[in-house]
Structure formats: C-alpha cells, structure tokens
Amino acid sequence: MEHHIEGYQQQRIPVSEEFEQIISYFYSATNKTNADITKILAPGLQTIMVFSFGAAIRFKSGGDSILLDQCLVLGPIRQPIAYTLPPAADMLVVNFKDDAFYRFFGPALAAGMVTAHPDELLRENCFDQLWFSLKNEPTDVRAALLLEFCKPYLKCRDALFEGISAQAADYLAVSPVKAAAQKTGQSERNIQLNHKKYLGYSAKERSRYERFLKALLLVQNHSGKVDWLQIVETCGYYDQSQLIHDFKHYLKLSPGRYVKFQAEICRVEA
Known part of the structure; x- marks a missing residue:
C-alpha cells in the first residue's frame, strides 16, 4: 500500500487497444513538496523510457549514478534502481512490453543493459524535438502525443517472435526452452538466441524472475504473519x-525487510 505524501502526485495512464502489445502503461510522478522523494524501482527485466520535464532526476543502481534532465532508456532492469525526485521534478515513464523495444530500436539490448538517450539508438535528433513539444503539455496529452509519435518508428512483429510468445506461459516449467521448442518446432538453440535477440535477456533469467515474482505476489497478498516455508514449497525453491x-x-533486501519496506518499492507490471 503506497503511503500518501502531500504534494507528491502519481498516476498510471492506460493505453488503447491499438498499443496494448507495445506499452503496458504510462506512469507519471510530480514532486510539489519541498523535499527530495526517493523510491525504489524493482527489477522485472523490463525496459523503460523516462522523460524528465522538471528538476533533474537521479537514478542510482549499485555504484552507478545517472542524472536525468531530459530523456533516457533503461533496461533490461536486472537490479533495483533508486530514483530521487527533487522538488519540482516532473517525470513520465513509458513501460515497454515484450518485444516492443526491439521493434523500435533493434537488437541493442543484446550487449546488456542499455542506459542511453534514445536519439543515440536511432541516430536521429527526433527525441530532443519531441521533448520540447511535450514539456508544457498536461500528462494525458503527453501520453497521446507519444503514441502518435511512435507509429512511424514501430516495425512489424517478427514471425520468429511467436516462438517466444508460445514460451511465455511455460517459464515456470522445468525446462522452458525445451517446452517452447516442442510447441513451435524450432530448435532449443534458436529459441535461446531469439529470446536474447527480441527481449534482451535469456529464458533462464526470465524463469528465475517468474519464480521470484510468484513468491513476491504471495507475500504481498498475505494477511498476517507470512508462512515462508509454505512460499518456498509453493514456488519451487529448494x-x-x-x-x-x-x-x-x-531487491537488495531480506524477505523480512521487504515486508517492512514494500510500500517504498515500485514494480512495473506487464
């Protein structure tokens, strides 16, 4: 449950059916208080694009720190990221879904986590211009303009991605790659390579995360004292x-400390 902070405003903005395969939702946050507000973004192997329209926002993961004053792509997010919104911060986040990043920017994720201005990925100066056109608009108008802007850049989904889509329901299987190969008639090697190409992470990484996510949801939905041994058994941990x-x-937290501090942690949902 989020703690309400007077002067801190946040909202999720849904997308229309036309874009639901591309973006899960937009998230906006503004800090109209007189103090810094720090949140933790939990990793979900997601890739996001963040716009800052006010005071510069600081992102920190491990020993790395980035000061954002305009636009940045981050992902796939494998470790928790702390982000600090100073007074007058105004943030809009685009949450990419499935292979959407690949369809916009190509296989730039293959080398690891991307932390780049989107113009560097497209080799054009279009996002700088977009930022200026969005800066003074209200949040819902920004979201609508972004969707219109993305249309010319969005490539059609590759047919080979269907093998990855077929795998989605089987990440918690004993051998998710083998299950996907049997479903699609592709070799296990092709499934592994395409998974990395289109999504930027391996099936093994996703399988581990899905098991953890199942445990996390059980903890969040638990009332009273958490039965950790039951969660271990239900989620397939040794x-x-x-x-x-x-x-x-x-999360860089023990399960017990997560229960105590979970209100400060934001998780991107698919």
Missing part, C-alpha cells in the same frame, strides 16, 4: 536460503 538469495538479488 529451501528458504534460496528464497532469501533471490530477494537479496532482486
């Missing part, structure tokens, strides 16, 4: 130490 290891890997 033991409680493996569950603790995943919490520390994805």
